[in-house]
Amino acid sequence: MEATKEKKKSKWKITAGIILVVQLVLSLTTVGIVLWLNMLPELYVMLFGLILLFLLIMEYCLFYFGKKGKKKTACYVRRTFGILLSLACMVVCIGGSYMLVKAGNTLGDITGNVKTTDTVSAYVMTDDPAQTLMDAKDYVFAITEKYDYEHTQKAIEKINETVGTQIHTQVYDNILDMVQALYEGNADAMLMNVAYVDVVEAQDGYETFSSRTRTLYDHEEETVVTEDSQTAEKSITTDPFVIYISGSDTRTLTLTTSRSDVNILAVVNPSTKQVLLINTPRDYYVDTAASAGAKDKLTHCGMYGIDCSMATLGNLYDEHVDYYVQINFNGFKTLVDAVGGITVESEKAFRTSEGGFYINQGTNQLNGTVALSYVRERKSFADGDNSRGRHQMQAIEALIKKISSGTTVLSNYSAIMDSMSGMFTTSMSSEDISALVKMQLSDLASWNVKSYAVTGTGGSSTTYSMPTKRSYVMYPDEVQVKYAEQLVNKVVEGQILTDADLEIPDNIVQ
DSSP, rough: HHHHHHHHHHHHHHHHHHHHHHHHHHHHHHHHHHHHTOOOOHHOOOOOOOOHHHHHHHHHHHHHHTTOOOOOHHHHHHHHHHHHHHHHHHHHHHHHHHHHHHHHHHHHHHSSEEEEEEEEEEEEEESSSSOOOOGGGEEEEEESSSHHHHHHHHHHHHHHHHHHHHEEEEEEEEHHHHHHHHHHHHHSSSEEGOOOOOOTTTTOOOTTHHEEEEEEEEEEEEOOOOOHHHHOOOOOTSEEEEEEEEEOOSSSEEEEEEOOOOOEEEETTTTTTTEEEEEEETTEEEEEETTOOOOOGGGGGGGHHHHHHHHHHHHHHHHOOEEEEEEEHHHHHHHHTTTTTTTEEEESSOOTTTTOOOSSSSEEEEEEEHHHHHOOOOTSSSHHHHHHHHHHHHHHHHHHHHHTTHHHHTTTTTHHHHHHHHEESSSHHHHHHHHHHHHHHHHHHOEEEEEEEOEEEEEOOOSSSSTOOOOEEEEEOHHHHHHHHHHHHHHHTTTTOOOOSOOOOOOGGO
């Protein structure tokens, strides 16, 4: 009898030991992942570690200690409670580790993206007999030396290498002249950055460019967007910084050169917890960093690289732009669906131009597809771009509110993380974001977020990118631009903005 008892006791000790060792390994793994992610303040990490240690000690006591002479029932209850507690800890550690690793991988996907991708394609007419570059080696290729010539040269070098001879080129003054030459047969083929396709198709008479032509060859070129010394010297948790938020319809994790439909500057002062969002209309007619004095639409800056858009907005508001965040609105659609939709307030009832979805005046619950149409809509409003900018900021705020409410993240965690990987890309490093999160968790301070939108007057003009065609532009309201510049300075200097500050005083209105 005694031998049987001792055998059972020995077997239990081994079983309990295995349970505790497994829990210890899982606990250490979870703590290691927390340290790797580097988002929790040191105090939080210490408390987390102490809690796990306390639970281990508690379970050890439940497994191995108890007053002798107690009934078997009490012993079984104690051990059963210890096992259940240990299993609960293991489940939390496994689930928590999965969520932390997923978050870390997502952060790695969206941060530190300092490369842009340009694609130069060789276009021929749809009915052209050539099917490969070799078939077109004796063709005359239309090119322009005025727009994106650097990438065009690289494409020519690669084509020459592929076909084993120097291709024939004909230089044209601008993009539309090239397209027209291709249409009329004055050129057999054409080399053009794919970023220009949308701009070409926005011009009268060229709406069917994509259906009338096809590509023989695509040449991709990566360019590194370097961080300047002014940004590198800043401390992201104490020094004010400016983020350029760009919106595009690209569907890759790399930053592709394309027009930007969303142009928002986020001016952040981490010391005062003040954020100012400034929306600038896509058709704003401005001096750009690429046009050498010629004016162009702000949206066209994106075709010359994200750094061109940053520099142009920096010049407009006289403030250095430190980082960029690109929002992929196709990824935005997926994320909205992942969180179960968003709620927005519409100032009027209308039907979207894209998809024909009906939006009620007042409260609307939108899924991803409808939300995407909502943030793109401008034709239903007299102020066009201005209303679209408001809707974009409204949708982003609604999405943030939905994600931060209740159990949304926990119940849709995997889908949300996957969607965010396809929605955002940023030049901010994971260390920068970790530092901001750690700061926020340390002080738990609330942020004062204010929005301001500049507007202007609609008109028609030629642009640097399309010098032979007049298109819709918005002439900036210089008073509003100057006032936005003053608001930026206030945030940078540490002032807290109120709603009254967002109204332009009568004494400075021209």
